[in-house]
Amino acid sequence: MPDSSSPTSVRRRLRQGRDRLATVLVTAGGIGVIAALLAIGVFLAVEVVPLFWPTGTTQAVSQQALWLPMEGSADPARYRWDPTTTLGTDEAARVSLVPLAWGTLEAAAWALLIAVPLALGAAAHSALFMSPRLRSRLKPTLELMEALPGVVIGFVAGLVLAPWVERHLADVLAMLVLLVPGLLLAGGLWSRLPPRLQQAMPLGWAGLWLVPWLLLLLSAAHALSPWLEAWAFGGDLRHWLEVRLGLDVAVRNAIIVGMAMGFAVMPSVYALAEDALSGVPRSLAEGAQALGATRWQTLWRVVLPAASPGIFSAVMIGAGRAVGETMIVLMASGNAALMTWNPLDGLRSLAATIAIELPEAGPGGLHYRLLLLAALLLFVFTFLVNTLAELVRTRLRRRYRRLGGGA
Amino acid sequence: MSAILRHCFASSLLLVMLGAPQAQAQAQAQAEEIAGTLGAVGSDTMAGLMLRWGEALTRQHPGIRLQLQASGSASAPPALVAGTTRLGPMSRPMNEAERRAFIERHGYPPRQLAVARDALVVVVHRHNPLESLGHRELDAIFSDSRRCGASEGVLRWRQLGLDRPEGRIRLHGRNAASGTQGLFRRIALCDGHFRPEVNEHPGSAAVVAAVAEDPRAIGYAGLNHLTPGVKALARREAEGVRHFPDPEAVRRGDYALSRDLYLYLNHPPGESLPAAERAFLDLVLSPAGQSIVEELGFVALPEARRQRQRQRQGLVLDEAGR
Numbered sequence: 001m002p003d004s005s006s007p008t009s010v011r012r013r014l015r016q017g018r019d020r021l022a023t024v025l026v027t028a029g030g031i032g033v034i035a036a037l038l039a040i041g042v043f044l045a046v047e048v049v050p051l052f053w054p055t056g057t058t059q060a061v062s063q064q065a066l067w068l069p070m071e072g073s074a075d076p077a078r079y080r081w082d083p084t085t086t087l088g089t090d091e092a093a094r095v096s097l098v099p100l101a102w103g104t105l106e107a108a109a110w111a112l113l114i115a116v117p118l119a120l121g122a123a124a125h126s127a128l129f130m131s132p133r134l135r136s137r138l139k140p141t142l143e144l145m146e147a148l149p150g151v152v153i154g155f156v157a158g159l160v161l162a163p164w165v166e167r168h169l170a171d172v173l174a175m176l177v178l179l180v181p182g183l184l185l186a187g188g189l190w191s192r193l194p195p196r197l198q199q200a201m202p203l204g205w206a207g208l209w210l211v212p213w214l215l216l217l218l219s220a221a222h223a224l225s226p227w228l229e230a231w232a233f234g235g236d237l238r239h240w241l242e243v244r245l246g247l248d249v250a251v252r253n254a255i256i257v258g259m260a261m262g263f264a265v266m267p268s269v270y271a272l273a274e275d276a277l278s279g280v281p282r283s284l285a286e287g288a289q290a291l292g293a294t295r296w297q298t299l300w301r302v303v304l305p306a307a308s309p310g311i312f313s314a315v316m317i318g319a320g321r322a323v324g325e326t327m328i329v330l331m332a333s334g335n336a337a338l339m340t341w342n343p344l345d346g347l348r349s350l351a352a353t354i355a356i357e358l359p360e361a362g363p364g365g366l367h368y369r370l371l372l373l374a375a376l377l378l379f380v381f382t383f384l385v386n387t388l389a390e391l392v393r394t395r396l397r398r399r400y401r402r403l404g405g406g407a
Numbered sequence: 408m409s410a411i412l413r414h415c416f417a418s419s420l421l422l423v424m425l426g427a428p429q430a431q432a433q434a435q436a437q438a439e440e441i442a443g444t445l446g447a448v449g450s451d452t453m454a455g456l457m458l459r460w461g462e463a464l465t466r467q468h469p470g471i472r473l474q475l476q477a478s479g480s481a482s483a484p485p486a487l488v489a490g491t492t493r494l495g496p497m498s499r500p501m502n503e504a505e506r507r508a509f510i511e512r513h514g515y516p517p518r519q520l521a522v523a524r525d526a527l528v529v530v531v532h533r534h535n536p537l538e539s540l541g542h543r544e545l546d547a548i549f550s551d552s553r554r555c556g557a558s559e560g561v562l563r564w565r566q567l568g569l570d571r572p573e574g575r576i577r578l579h580g581r582n583a584a585s586g587t588q589g590l591f592r593r594i595a596l597c598d599g600h601f602r603p604e605v606n607e608h609p610g611s612a613a614v615v616a617a618v619a620e621d622p623r624a625i626g627y628a629g630l631n632h633l634t635p636g637v638k639a640l641a642r643r644e645a646e647g648v649r650h651f652p653d654p655e656a657v658r659r660g661d662y663a664l665s666r667d668l669y670l671y672l673n674h675p676p677g678e679s680l681p682a683a684e685r686a687f688l689d690l691v692l693s694p695a696g697q698s699i700v701e702e703l704g705f706v707a708l709p710e711a712r713r714q715r716q717r718q719r720q721g722l723v724l725d726e727a728g729r
Contacts, residue, residue: 335606336603359482361584
């Protein structure tokens, strides 16, 4: 009909216009984000250049001072970060970024060591075994944990957790010794329960079975710790560590940072890994079970490989966050630029150093540029981690696509 | 804790607008002609002091507001050079490079005005039996360069002749690049280097809090941050005299770890100060201004020095009006 066609065409043209506008806006937004990212990198690089190729006003810092140990130094700490006291004097510059990079990686490693097993275990359990009702409660709670600001976690870790752990070192050790085998034992006990009880608490709810055991084991650890300390460590664990192993115990140490940052990283690793695991088509798992695989075999041989790209990127995102996290490390690490293997020593990260020192460093000065170099290092590092994660993820995804697994 | 939270935002501007609308009624007749906004950029140690002085000034002259940006002493010289502010509170004197930059830009040196005294105290846990430290011992504890002449480093409490607390001494201090850390390094470490083990906190309050919860800890902090949880140590000089960091010793300069707090002014020589700035300096050096200093835990300037400063700045000498 000719008379109804004209309003339709107007409407169509309007819709096309709207679509085009949306496309332009989305494209502009995407390009804007990429441009902003590039601009940050370029800005940092440009600001850092005078460190190496001095212009008239600033002098250069030698590569050796940045990356190599101090020469002819008698003291054991040969990598030193001490820019304010040595720059602009005739002393050898102590501006090694090595201890800061070390601290950053050490903190991230401890955080991942604590977060990844817990997060992946929780993800596998909640995606595959947990009852939907329990899962619908658990997931939002863990996501709420993710929204907790780093300052709050750092505050609690540095001012509450760290002194407590320091005072109750033996308790913490006893917990470590008791919890892992104790909880495994409790899990095994569940399968031996009389069938009537097992029906009252099916596999989906078995997680709750562990809660009383957890409380019991914690109080047992607390009760046993003085005895353990007296029996194995001559009454004073700290003294024993110092004399036997030569380890000093700092109040704010790498373990505390790892615990706090692990807590911060865990929810995001959990959420991504859980999505990846529950994205694996049920048909795969059901097929495996129909062929006679146990639940455990299904998880280990079928579901985990199919979800591995997603799990890998979850861990990498966790690593990226742990490397860049500032406030937790700033408040819980003690900011001592040490380079030791002792997990009970303090550490200092690149991000925390930038946060503390940049406000006091005069713009354009040598110290300022050094801090920007540290920022560039962080930028490059997270860029590499994320790129690597993406590459591995696409490759793994291609390999497992024939399984029909999504990620 | 507030110090840490403050530092979370230290790189952004900390803008504090001051106003005291309730003071309108008590306005003095001669005061009403002075009005304007004073901008100040600089030390965070002096932030509380500047705020209180600003409040007192607005009470006297309701037309004047003080706008403060407190992001560290190092932020004052660039702001003064660029002309974005005329007042720069600093917790340390300007160094040569900063001074030179100012003269290059403006053609005259900045005016320096000491406005209060502050001291650094060495603190230990309240149950620590230690009462005093010699200057060599202090250097041997905090530094590994030992430029003050100690023969060996002090790592354990036992080396100080104490059997309690046991174990290693845990060191706490301010972050690198802060004025406080610089002063401690210059005086207590004889320009040496801190041990890398020193825990660096982004504020004196955080140092005191860390020391208060650990019997093995020692730290240094600004005098005005002392809490009941920690004990301040006296300083033993070479002749065996002990100086406790009490206001009297700080004012006289007997306690070596003390310093002046400064206001720097961009003020061309020969010109008279703008009325608002003049009123502010007047207030700062007046007994009322100095009693604010004492209230906040700093130490007031001795009377004679205050008079000298007032004369040098060409401020009015009568104090009858205040």
